[in-house]
Amino acid sequence: MTKLFIYAAAIIAGMSLSIEAAIGGALGERIGELESTYYIFIIGAMATFLVTLFFGKGNLKQIFTVPRWNLTGGLLGVVYLGLLVISVTLIGVGVSVTAVIVGQIVMSIIIEHFGLLGAQRIRLNANRLIAVGLLAVSFILIL
Template sequence: MRKVLIYLAAIIAGMSLSIEAAIGGALGEHVGELESTYYIFIIGAMATFLVTLFFGKGNLGAIFTVPKWNLLGGLLGVVYLALLVISVTLIGVGISITAVIIGQIVISIIIEHFGLLGSPKIKFNVNRLVAVVLLTVSFFLVL
């Protein structure tokens, strides 16, 4: 049951990503893509601050002691969101999200195959190859 809830949460996260992409793309057409990305991050940072303030149980001060490569997530988040907002304004939400998912799956398979970035090793196999092929086919079907 717990795994089902986690899967459901991931599906909801994916759905919210598509909604965010559509909203960010629409905003980007009015204020500019980079400005839209900046706005989304500012609002997101403020919301996360409030949630962390009331519900956080970690140690934010430990941020200064972690390996520096652990801090690249923020930069990659900006690159991801900016490119997504730009692509949505040019090619639409559906094809942009399909391309994002293909990119995520391909790099995830590589990361897991080699156990990179602290990830457990999960070997590349035929099922994963078929998944990438089918996702690539879906890309052309969404076009």
């Protein structure tokens, strides 16, 4: 796989999150934010089960041998999606997603700077600091 393909896949993933936020926000206004989050996770779990059933090549039994902190992703996913659905209903998709992106980049840079959670260590540098500043400006401008 070329890096260009990986970049495109990541952009498509980001686009799908914005679509999911809009759909989740609209659903949340109709059935409730927490109910919307629950529904999205149920459908996602069923879809992931089917994809894993037919295409999975890993070893799910290994889940019992990994460090406990590796299992917190599901909980963080609920926090992320729940707060996103709530924020979309209150401030809109654009502002919510921009805030999410700023939060993701800031935390990603912190994780990489310190090599936390098994991530490759990449030191904070001027380019990354400028990027965070520009993201903060974009957040202010989209308000």
